[in-house]
Amino acid sequence: MQTYTTQMNAAKQGIITDVMRTVAEKEHMDVELLREKVAKGTVAIPANRNHLSIDPEGVGEGLRTKMNVNLGISKDCNDPEMELEKVRVALDMGVEAIMDLSNYGKTEQFRKELIKMSGAMIGTVPVYDVFGFFEKELKDVRPEDFLAMVRKHGEDGVDFVTIHAGMNKRASETFLENPRLMNLVSRGGSLMFAWMRLTGYDNPYFEYFDDLLDICAEFDITLSLGDACRPGGLADSTDASQIQELITLGELTKRAWAKDVQVIIEGPGHMSMDEIKANVLLEKKLCHGAPFYVLGPLVTDVAPGYDHITGAIGGAIAASAGADFLCYVTPAEHLRLPTVEDMKEGIIATKIAAHAADIAKKTPHARDWDNQMSKARVDLDWNRMFELAIDPTKARAYREHAELEDETTCSMCGKMCAILNVKEALK
Template sequence: MTDSQSADAAQPITQIDFARAGVVTPQMAAVAAAEGREPEDIRAAVATGRIAIPANIHHASLAPAGVGSTLEGVPLSTKVNVNLGISGDLADEALEWEKVDVALELGADAIMDLSNSGKTRAFRRALVEKSPAMIGTVPMYDAIGYLEKALIAITPEDFLEVVRAHAEDGVDFVTIHAGMNRRVIESFKETGRLTNIVSRGGSLIFAWMEATGRENPFYEYYDEVLAILHEHDVCISIGDAMRPGSGYDATDAGQIAELIEIGKLTRRAWDAGVQVMVEGPGHMALDEIAANMKLEKRLCHEAPFYVLGPLVTDIAPGYDHITAAIGGAIAASAGADFLCYVTPAEHLRLPDANDVREGLVATKIAAHAADIAKGVPGARDRDNRMSDARRRVAWDEMFELSLDPVRARAVFESAPPSTEGTCTMCGKMCAMKTVNDIMDGLVVDLDAE
């Protein structure tokens, strides 16, 4: 290698590379502006891994978003992800684009393309080209269709090829289930579970490991995975293959054994100049959530935490966006940085566009409620503006300040009030209108027509 080549190899590529070199990138500046923080505070936290800014060098349409908290422990706003993608049982690309439109309309911070059937690369590339939201994928889902091989015939080199393809296509973060190694599997088998392994990616890797007798390829070849991700500045979202799929299995030996391994993998990724997010549970009782958030932060060195739900009960199919929003609000208020939405269709079928809307709004409510609770700077401002608009009975302002303005206006207009300026809940007995009139010196006579 020549001196010139050596110098080129040392040039910063990833956000964490630049942050450690003392450089505030345009992406860091954008996050600082969006969060109302100083750019230097963002840079310092990115340098240590406390904040991740998933931003593939090929994603030209990206509006960068930060996930995590500053070195002083001041949290960024809680981010929200939408899952979608082409399914083998319902391979309707037009439907998936409808979901994308809903996600972007309602301000999703991230979209994960979980397509798992056929040739998905064209859809993935088009999504990256269109979306200002960060894009995530699970390369393991795509392996069989991309490689056109049976699972047992796939080699570790094949898995790396799929990871490389996703990185080259411009995705900003990839879920890699690298923590479920042989030690974790032994713990799982020894202790047992009610719902076993519910992670789709984790189940596929487990099946491959059992069929081949080999170590998890993403664990065995972790350094090679990191090299690919570093080249394109792809954030690794270390997947929780052993996340609990029922409240009964929460905080068990398998989950914690994997989390310990993920903590080690987090440091290795940072050492390789790769940004990290850590994925978490799952299904979990209310009283276990806060402790799990603290446990992840401790074991994974304060890496940003990305959680699914948690779902706080297992008996609400058709309403799991609510069970997840309850858990998500608690999780984020206790330190989680990123919430993956759950839709009403969870556990039942592939979600449609309306399910996406319902799930995303529920999760955004959870994220925003948590931001108020944990003191994210400026989080309460929008609520205060809404309250002021309600005091003034300024309906158009209320609609615009709503998380879902279209839904809010439609509900209001579905039942026109007989008294102008009110709604049909209280009509002429509207407390806001009554007090406003009195404060303006008017006489209030509710019996008058």
């Protein structure tokens, strides 16, 4: 009987796993084709063998664009119950992934509860947890502490981990030689940069990358290779630091695949619209077709309070150009920890971006949803329109607050309704 250690290892052996069958059915894809993509690395299925409640999803080439929601406990908002309420709402709204970015106190209990209740894949940034867990100052953290925390997250059932392995000495030298307006805005990346400066050592995730891969293979953790040099403002996009790190991530991707560890590449960030397509092309070229995960990109820096919109614009462009995974952005970005309502707005905006991109990419059956809505509209079937709406609650509320002369039409057109008049004329 054939055995396998990871989904990629199984795929390379020609084994079709139950996880692959589930994803193939969701994607309307031939399971053998999906297996080939997993073996090649152009599709990743983050599914830690210890995450027993997972309803697996695939991320990558030819699949629906997936969405991630960030949440977690911070020192200024130390309210685990509020964060768990966000989890419940996000799951009800159908998100495919949740990242626990908790960075204060003993986060293990919250993480375990999140994994237990979630069918969505769970991601973390283990470096956030190092300082609270080991109760050490940054300069006192040892290389083995960073690796031990990845193992701990793997044991708990985390499906993908953000690891800033590309922020090595070479990348830090490039950053120092090429000044930026915004410097480094990646929290994990800045911690690794500061640790290297304080200790004089190279990044342990880079220096001991093979040991990291062994941990990932043991639990089938997908590596989400973080972009420590992602631009935090338009002025810094597509610069030497960002590209130098991306080259390193491409090299690390090949090493991970050689050990049957799945990889996702994280990307920008803030970026003007005309640069987005080129950045997707660069990632796909330099990282050998590995799935691409983007934060936004945010296409302008001047819209605090509306960055769910700037992110949705960039996300739609990126995904239509080939990005595979969108990290949502809320109206609270740059301002505060998002509330449940902020999170809802971010989810809806990102869902719109992902679906619009899937239509453009001609993802199988993506347009069917829109055709059903058009049919409901031509039939003036309002209840069916609400059922199909990406946000049924808001759509229904808008309709209910209208003062209608004719219940079959809307309050904008009334008796001049084009649909109604053409129907009458055709009779």
